[in-house]
Amino acid sequence: MEYNSSIPIYLQVMMSIKRDIVTERLKLGEKLPSVRDLALQYTINPNTANRVYKELENEKVCFTRRGMGTFVTEDEDRAMQMKAEMAQELIDEFLKGMKYIGISAEEAINLVKRQSKEETKKIS
Amino acid sequence: MEYNSSIPIYLQVMMSIKRDIVTERLKLGEKLPSVRDLALQYTINPNTANRVYKELENEKVCFTRRGMGTFVTEDEDRAMQMKAEMAQELIDEFLKGMKYIGISAEEAINLVKRQSKEETKKIS
Amino acid sequence: MEYNSSIPIYLQVMMSIKRDIVTERLKLGEKLPSVRDLALQYTINPNTANRVYKELENEKVCFTRRGMGTFVTEDEDRAMQMKAEMAQELIDEFLKGMKYIGISAEEAINLVKRQSKEETKKIS
Amino acid sequence: MEYNSSIPIYLQVMMSIKRDIVTERLKLGEKLPSVRDLALQYTINPNTANRVYKELENEKVCFTRRGMGTFVTEDEDRAMQMKAEMAQELIDEFLKGMKYIGISAEEAINLVKRQSKEETKKIS
DNA sequence: GTGGTCTAGACCACT
DNA sequence: GTGGTCTAGACCACC
Numbered sequence: 306m307e308y309n310s311s312i313p314i315y316l317q318v319m320m321s322i323k324r325d326i327v328t329e330r331l332k333l334g335e336k337l338p339s340v341r342d343l344a345l346q347y348t349i350n351p352n353t354a355n356r357v358y359k360e361l362e363n364e365k366v367c368f369t370r371r372g373m374g375t376f377v378t379e380d381e382d383r384a385m386q387m388k389a390e391m392a393q394e395l396i397d398e399f400l401k402g403m404k405y406i407g408i409s410a411e412e413a414i415n416l417v418k419r420q421s422k423e424e425t426k427k428i429s
Numbered sequence: 430m431e432y433n434s435s436i437p438i439y440l441q442v443m444m445s446i447k448r449d450i451v452t453e454r455l456k457l458g459e460k461l462p463s464v465r466d467l468a469l470q471y472t473i474n475p476n477t478a479n480r481v482y483k484e485l486e487n488e489k490v491c492f493t494r495r496g497m498g499t500f501v502t503e504d505e506d507r508a509m510q511m512k513a514e515m516a517q518e519l520i521d522e523f524l525k526g527m528k529y530i531g532i533s534a535e536e537a538i539n540l541v542k543r544q545s546k547e548e549t550k551k552i553s
Numbered sequence: 554m555e556y557n558s559s560i561p562i563y564l565q566v567m568m569s570i571k572r573d574i575v576t577e578r579l580k581l582g583e584k585l586p587s588v589r590d591l592a593l594q595y596t597i598n599p600n601t602a603n604r605v606y607k608e609l610e611n612e613k614v615c616f617t618r619r620g621m622g623t624f625v626t627e628d629e630d631r632a633m634q635m636k637a638e639m640a641q642e643l644i645d646e647f648l649k650g651m652k653y654i655g656i657s658a659e660e661a662i663n664l665v666k667r668q669s670k671e672e673t674k675k676i677s
Numbered sequence: 678m679e680y681n682s683s684i685p686i687y688l689q690v691m692m693s694i695k696r697d698i699v700t701e702r703l704k705l706g707e708k709l710p711s712v713r714d715l716a717l718q719y720t721i722n723p724n725t726a727n728r729v730y731k732e733l734e735n736e737k738v739c740f741t742r743r744g745m746g747t748f749v750t751e752d753e754d755r756a757m758q759m760k761a762e763m764a765q766e767l768i769d770e771f772l773k774g775m776k777y778i779g780i781s782a783e784e785a786i787n788l789v790k791r792q793s794k795e796e797t798k799k800i801s
Numbered sequence: 802g803t804g805g806t807c808t809a810g811a812c813c814a815c816t
Numbered sequence: 817g818t819g820g821t822c823t824a825g826a827c828c829a830c831c
Contacts, residue, residue, distance in 0.1 A: 802831080803830075803831070804829090804831105805827105805829085805830100806826100807826080807827085807828100808824100808825090809824085809825090810823090810824090811821100811824105813819105814821100815818075815819085
């Protein structure tokens with residue numbers, strides 16, 4: 306994994322794990338790698354890996370059992386909610402940003418449409 | 430102005446000025462407040478105000494004349510371009526984020542549409 | 554049984570057994586479940602179950618006879634004493650905590666009184 | 678400050694600061710020592726000091742301004758609430774513990790009363 | 802084996 | 817000078 310230096314590594318790893326849950330690469334209740342293994346996988350320091358799990362716990366994305374390891378939350382609602390939350394956050398930020406520079410929601414939608422058509426062409 | 434603590438203040442102030450140019454609250458070539466006045470207006474440290482102008486100069490958004498002050502760029506193309514750049518950045522970030530959590534551009538557009546309809550309803 | 558993650562499981566199970574003795578759900582000299590059964594009952598690791606008995610033995614709350622199993626202490630005084638000890642510990646911790654945040658014993662008592670009255674009302 | 682080894686140092690320092698706020702040794706909005714100074718004062722590592730402030734921020738007990746320092750919350754309600762919260766927590770834990778070992782609220786109150794009388798005698 | 806805490810020391814961005 | 821992040825390495829309690 307390549308890190309974007311402007312965003313803290315622990316946030317990037319958190320995002321990566323949340324993504325894996327939201328896209329169901331990780332199942333509910335599944336055991337996550339140990340702190341040490343996570344550190345190896347992402348080539349980060351165990352302390353940083355530890356932090357990742359602690360922050361994810363704060364967000365109720367996973368939970369930990371002493372001496373047993375860290376697990377993806379078993380709360381189905383929470384998992385469903387996560388994807389919606391993440392999408393909503395992106396949309397809000399996007400529209401807020403557009404509005405901030407004087408572009409209405411309709412215009413914004415049109416710009417996105419045009420962009421996505423061009424992308425499609427480029428690929429084909 | 431309330432500052433979002435996760436974004437450097439100088440960036441927030443930069444955004445605010447760029448917004449004012451893009452939305453034509455500030456005209457091309459118009460004189461900007463002195464570093465001291467900017468600091469007072471935004472209740473920021475003069476060092477921070479200074480940094481704002483420096484970075485805006487780097488981006489060719491404004492220029493300084495020794496002893497005269499700082500001015501909005503007079504380059505019309507640059508100004509036009511700014512709005513497009515800012516919008517593009519927002520769109521790219523938005524689509525990238527959506528894709529990251531497994532949502533296609535079409536779905537993303539639909540979500541934005543639905544959202545903006547609901548907002549409209551709420552207001553009316 | 555749900556475990557409070559901030560307290561070691563073995564302590565929580567110890568508390569539970571001591572409670573059963575103090576409230577006479579377990580009689581003096583009564584045979585306790587085998588380590589294996591305890592582990593099943595509480596859905597804990599056998600190692601943890603083992604530790605529970607070891608620690609309880611240290612506190613003279615129970616004793617083990619090789620090949621026969623583990624038993625609640627037969628010492629009546631010890632049992633009487635246990636309840637007093639546990640209560641004392643709670644009181645000390647409570648008053649110490651209150652004093653720490655600047656609340657005197659009298660005030661503390663009044664707060665508890667008010668609280669217990671409200672609880673009674675709620676139930677009735 | 679002497680540390681109770683069974684409780685994480687960072688929690689003990691957090692408690693100490695919260696106590697100072699609740700007992701008004703620290704005023705609302707007051708600047709707290711810098712991470713490095715806190716580390717010196719409490720003879721802990723700067724990392725640990727940093728953690729203290731971050732966790733206190735999570736609890737909305739203080740807030741931080743980039744490059745300026747960490748400050749006690751300015752929210753009066755939050756401060757008022759803190760003392761009540763802390764007291765409530767102690768009471769709940771106390772009564773829950775007592776109930777757990779089969780002692781009713783009334784009995785518990787009487788035990789506390791007796792205890793506090795004895796303490797008074799001892800001192801006089 | 803697991804996570805939790807702590808120290809030590811470094812570098813960085815922000816004010 | 818301020819906090820934020822990260823690495824390195826250690827020790828501990830718990831399962």
